[in-house]
Structures are given as structure tokens and as C-alpha cells.
Amino acid sequence: VKELRALHLKKERAESGLFLAEGLKLVTDALEEGWPIRTLAHSARVKDQPLVVKAVKAARARGALVLEVSDEVLVKICRRDNPQMVVAAFEQRLRRLAELTVPTGVWVALEGIKDPGNLGTIVRTVDSVGASGVILLGDVTDPFALEAVRATMGSLFHVPLFAASLVDFAAWKRAHGVPVWGTHLKGAVDYRGVDWPETCVLMMGNEQSGLSDAHVAVCDGIVKIPMAGRADSLNLAVATAVMLYEIRRARLTV
Numbered sequence: 001v002k003e004l005r006a007l008h009l010k011k012e013r014a015e016s017g018l019f020l021a022e023g024l025k026l027v028t029d030a031l032e033e034g035w036p037i038r039t040l041a042h043s044a045r046v047k048d049q050p051l052v053v054k055a056v057k058a059a060r061a062r063g064a065l066v067l068e069v070s071d072e073v074l075v076k077i078c079r080r081d082n083p084q085m086v087v088a089a090f091e092q093r094l095r096r097l098a099e100l101t102v103p104t105g106v107w108v109a110l111e112g113i114k115d116p117g118n119l120g121t122i123v124r125t126v127d128s129v130g131a132s133g134v135i136l137l138g139d140v141t142d143p144f145a146l147e148a149v150r151a152t153m154g155s156l157f158h159v160p161l162f163a164a165s166l167v168d169f170a171a172w173k174r175a176h177g178v179p180v181w182g183t184h185l186k187g188a189v190d191y192r193g194v195d196w197p198e199t200c201v202l203m204m205g206n207e208q209s210g211l212s213d214a215h216v217a218v219c220d221g222i223v224k225i226p227m228a229g230r231a232d233s234l235n236l237a238v239a240t241a242v243m244l245y246e247i248r249r250a251r252l253t254v
């Protein structure tokens, strides 16, 4: 129980390589996608529910420790008053970009993303449009933080995540010849005017400082989403969603 509770802390997640998934839907999604599970804890109250029975059986079959606990213990594990009835610790999966040897489809690269809610929302959106995955560039928020995991609504288990430095990303791009389109408030091209290739990377900037010059330099083109009112910019996750749906729309109608 202490170990599960500790997974709220970044240091503990980094040391153990584990993270917490809360709720039967997330735990079931992760099990169905074959994510390695270490521990599953569930409330004694739900032990006979068919989906809980199924999840417990799958977890045991994979060698996980299964704990039947009181609601008070779940409050401790989840650190909140209305805890989920099922929680589980899974092994993290964040691969190095060099391992992505055959990139196809649309990838989203995020420079220094800081907000876990934004990251989770972007992963969920990538899943929604059927894009290929997410590349985390530089110093970013932990994709396995509870807030990020929650915001993905289970898409974390379907969307591959890769990490790279900008230098490694540039080398990878050269090696695979993948076109990279950046987004910037000062972009020269309207986002609706691009003939989007089958395979490309959409690069998004940091919440506060936007896309840095060094990242812009790696891009083949920079687009902007015109702003009609008085707001300076869109929220990062919203801008990513607008871009991904436009790319999807353009490719479906062509």
C-alpha cells in the first residue's frame, strides 16, 4: 500500500519505473493492451463485479500482486476522499526516439511541455484522430504523473510515447527524411493551406515561451492558426487538436 501511495511522487516513479492507473476503465485498457502490471488493489465492495473479477484474473495470470482492501486504504492510496474502487501499478513505457525506426503517419512533437493536463489531453487527442504517437522533446512534465494519466482517459495505453533531445530529434529526422511542420504565432503559412504528407511530425511549442528558435530551425515549414479576437494564442492542447483535425480533414478529403 505504501509503495502504491508513493507513486504520486515523481522521484518514486522515476526510481521504481512504475506509475498508478486509477479506475476500472484505465486498468482494463492497460491490461488489454498488454502493459506489464505489478500490483492491483481493489475495494472489497466490488470484488464480485464481473469486470473486476476479470481484471483480477488477468492481473494474477501476469504475476501481479492483488490486494483486496477497505475503502479507507483506497483513500490513502489515491490520496483523495472519493477514491476509485480499482487501482493498479503498471510499468512505464517511454522509448528513446532512436527506437522508432519506421515512422509512419502523423506524429506530434512537444517542446518542453510543462502542464500534465495538457500532455494528457494531447495524448487523448492523438488517439482520437488516429495519429501515430507523441515525441517528447527536452525537459518535459512526467507523462506518468497522475494528472497526466487521468487526462489521457486511457489513451495513454494506446498511444506510443518517445523521448528525445533536440539534437537527437534532428538526427532522427535527417535519417528518416520525415517532414516536420512547426506551429507558431508568427508562422508564415495558414494552417489550412498545407498539403499534408502521409507521414509528418507536427511540432508544438511550450505553454509559456512557444516554439524556440532552435526548434523552429529543425522545421521544414511553420504554420499559424489565425486569431480573430483579442486573445494572443490558443491553449497548447487546443491548438494541437485544431491542427490534428485539420490534417485529418485535409487528408480524408483529398
Ligand code: SAM
Residues within 6 Å of the ligand: 183, 184, 185, 187, 203, 204, 205, 206, 207, 208, 209, 210, 211, 223, 224, 225, 226, 227, 233, 234, 235, 236, 239, 240
Ligand atoms: N506566448 C507563447 C508564444 O508566444 O508562442 C504562446 C504559446 S501557446 C500557449 C503554446 C503553443 O501552442 C505554441 O507554441 C504553438 O505551438 C501553439 N499555438 C497556440 N496558438 C497558436 C496559433 N494561433 N497558431 C499557431 N500555433 C499556436
